[in-house]
Amino acid sequence: MIEIAATKIYLAKKSGYTTDGNEIATYSTPVAYRITVQPVSGYLDIQTYGARVQKMYKAIIGVERYKDVFHEGDKAYLEGAEPTNETVNGQNANYLVISVRPQYKAIQVYFEKLQIGE
Numbered sequence: 001m002i003e004i005a006a007t008k009i010y011l012a013k014k015s016g017y018t019t020d021g022n023e024i025a026t027y028s029t030p031v032a033y034r035i036t037v038q039p040v041s042g043y044l045d046i047q048t049y050g051a052r053v054q055k056m057y058k059a060i061i062g063v064e065r066y067k068d069v070f071h072e073g074d075k076a077y078l079e080g081a082e083p084t085n086e087t088v089n090g091q092n093a094n095y096l097v098i099s100v101r102p103q104y105k106a107i108q109v110y111f112e113k114l115q116i117g118e
Contacts, residue, residue, distance in 0.1 A: 006034040010077035011070065011097075012090040027075055027090035030083040035059050035066075037078060040110065055113035057095065060106050070100050070109045078111060 012027035040049065040056040049056060057078060061070075075093035077083060086092050099110040 006036050009033055009035060009037060010081075010083050010093075012075045012077075012083070012093055013071065014073040014075075025073070025090075027088075027093075029089055030075075030077060030093075033069075035061050037111070049110075052112065056098075057111040059109045059111070061109060063102065063105055063107055066107055067102075070097055070107065072097055072100055075114075076111050 010030040010032050012030040014025055015028045016026050017023050018026055037057045037059045040053040040058045045056075045058070046053055074097040075090040076095040076097060077093050078095045081092055081094045083089070083092055094114055095111040096114050097109060098112045099108070101108040101110075
């Protein structure tokens with residue numbers, strides 16, 4: 001699959017949970033990928049996500065290269081965010097993978113902006 005205007009993103013996969021009275025997700029060390037990420041738009045996306053599309057991105061990536069890489073609940077570093085100086089993996093992530101939709105030759109991945117402190 002041709003990647004036009006691919007940008008560098010980082011992905012921290014959800015690796016499990018810890019508990020300190022509350023269940024807290026843990027993440028693996030972030031890994032860099034080069035993919036094309038675009039703002040979410042289009043009639044069906046707007047019908048599905050409503051006003052949330054203003055804080056979302058979508059990537060369409062190749063199945064052969066990215067099968068089993070992206071999963072719902074993983075954290076992503078978009079818009080120039082990087083995992084530098086993190087004390088906990090995923091700490092500097094600013095997006096969450098909310099939907100992974102495999103298709104015949106491509107996978108649609110939807111990212112939603114995290115609120116501060118998430």
